[in-house]
Amino acid sequence: MAGAEVSVLGPGPVVLAFDVGGTDTKSALVDADGRLLGLRRTATPIDGAAPAASVVASLPALASALLAEHPGVRPEAVGLSVPGLVDEQAGVGVFASNFGWRDAPIRALAEGAFGLPVAFGHDVRAAGDAEHRLGAAREFGDVIVLAIGTGIAGAIILGGHPYSGGGYAGEIGHTLADPTGDPCTCGATGCLETIASAGAIARRYAAASGADVAGSREVLAAAAAGDQVAATVWNDALDALADALARLAAVVAPEAIVIGGGLSQAGDDLFVPLRERLDARLSFHRRPKLVQARLGDDAGLLGTALAARDLANSAAPAERSEP
Amino acid sequence: MAGAEVSVLGPGPVVLAFDVGGTDTKSALVDADGRLLGLRRTATPIDGAAPAASVVASLPALASALLAEHPGVRPEAVGLSVPGLVDEQAGVGVFASNFGWRDAPIRALAEGAFGLPVAFGHDVRAAGDAEHRLGAAREFGDVIVLAIGTGIAGAIILGGHPYSGGGYAGEIGHTLADPTGDPCTCGATGCLETIASAGAIARRYAAASGADVAGSREVLAAAAAGDQVAATVWNDALDALADALARLAAVVAPEAIVIGGGLSQAGDDLFVPLRERLDARLSFHRRPKLVQARLGDDAGLLGTALAARDLANSAAPAERSEP
Incomplete structure (x- = not known):
């Protein structure tokens, strides 16, 4: 930082x-x-x-x-x-x-x-621009920098230049993750953000367990300690994220996906299982490196x-x- | 043509x-x-x-x-x-x-x-380049040209220039549509292509009905004539396509999506319900125009x-x- x-x-x-x-x-x-x-x-x-x-x-x-x-x-x-x-x-x-x-x-x-x-x-x-010019995205020409915190959004850099789609591109948190899922604050249903953001992980655990938690970090700790409800919430988030990253690999085919924001502070607890799940979902696709953001x-x-x-x-x- | x-x-x-x-x-x-x-x-x-x-x-x-x-x-x-x-x-x-x-x-x-x-x-x-220089994608700077036939693949044009992701981009047919779906020839599971390509529509109808069909056109005709199996196969394809187009809208935010290939020959039978379903899936997103390819x-x-x-x-x- x-x-x-x-x-x-x-x-x-x-x-x-x-x-x-x-x-x-x-x-x-x-x-x-x-x-x-x-x-x-x-x-x-x-x-x-x-x-x-x-x-x-x-x-x-x-x-x-x-x-x-x-x-x-x-x-x-x-x-x-x-x-x-x-x-x-x-x-x-x-x-x-x-x-x-x-x-x-x-x-x-x-x-x-x-x-x-x-x-x-x-x-x-x-x-994303800072990570591309100074941080973890520096060595890549085609790269997506994802911020996973309260919400989920991404900066798309293609051929070394930011691509914004008139301001509308990169809204990965508002891609459909589960057609039968929860309503999203954006007005759509089952957005990735309702399952896999740090905020959603805490919220879903609180709703399922009745326990009050401050954030996704505590849900991860509870899952590691054997709490099955926490494990389910955490695994659902990882699965939904891996689905979304696999789709990015197929459509945008970035060389790397840099992940920052609160959730990325879980480090290997996030990146190791996420890499495994992404790998299992891809076939001939260009496999993006999953890299932790560097600038905090x-x-x-x-x-x-x-x-x-x-x-x-x-x-x-x-x-x-x-x- | x-x-x-x-x-x-x-x-x-x-x-x-x-x-x-x-x-x-x-x-x-x-x-x-x-x-x-x-x-x-x-x-x-x-x-x-x-x-x-x-x-x-x-x-x-x-x-x-x-x-x-x-x-x-x-x-x-x-x-x-x-x-x-x-x-x-x-x-x-x-x-x-x-x-x-x-x-x-x-x-x-x-x-x-x-x-x-x-x-x-x-x-x-x-x-895609031909449609962008001479056809239906001509007026758009950020546009995806989708070919839906035996398979499904897209050409991505951003800021007026083709984007290929080192040759790997635009593989929309090989994005995950259904995690519990069929194995795809690519080696992954539940790819969009296994549900929504013209080939998949014919194949799925034949498998579900036992009837032999030459192509997706006959499935659409059967659905229009009241065949419930055909209607289900056709609707599943439209839903999976609409999900995929909504995700493209959130991530790439093109001004338009031009659809060509065999399936696009269904014309309004495809474009009218697809526009409705896409519209229902979007909230604040940039809403892409869905346009039929012009060069055949x-x-x-x-x-x-x-x-x-x-x-x-x-x-x-x-x-x-x-x-």
């Missing part, structure tokens, strides 16, 4: 980076050496009436605090990533169920709030900072919005 | 085109106006001992016949497409279950046989001819192999 004094980013423009999640927002100032200064988590404001505006309005105060702590450091650009459906090219948050916005012009709002160019992106694609929790923030630096490197002064 | 006198290809270099299938080989001479001269189907030689060499050895005689019929027409390049796993860049037939070859240097063999530059490709990707049976041959013309346009004389 990237700490405040670890410079995985290397030298480049000074930028502010914000990775806005459904619960927390991570923010940091990235200096010219690539150090993440003042990295912190703060609660994301959720405002049903003006969701995008209230999120954007919360950012300048975070920036002021960071800049006050590091008075000599002047950012040239801002990186901002959000979850949901994101159209990076248009700078629009198309939809995010946690927030409720639809077609929100978030990049323009943020450029107005900061008076700086803003690189606006998708949290999972930002994390801050991959999204690092990718956001990389995008802001790319923008600072490419932006001519005339292109900047100076309100 | 492109007849001998229809020029959908337009003006360009004169080429020979061969679309080698598991049963038949289609061949034609393409003149400078883009007409397919002498288009014919001949039996593909299957030789277990030397499968690639015997296929390639059968082509010069076809070429001689075509050139004898059109003495003034001199080809500058040859296009050759085959099924299975194809590495276009290396010019290698990686694997084809119908033929049994493995890592066969087919492009080099064909260049030796013809003394002309050879564009070597994959039959389904060639058909000759799409693979047309795409093969296009690739040969591209090669003729790009090949400098020094690059040609003149044995």
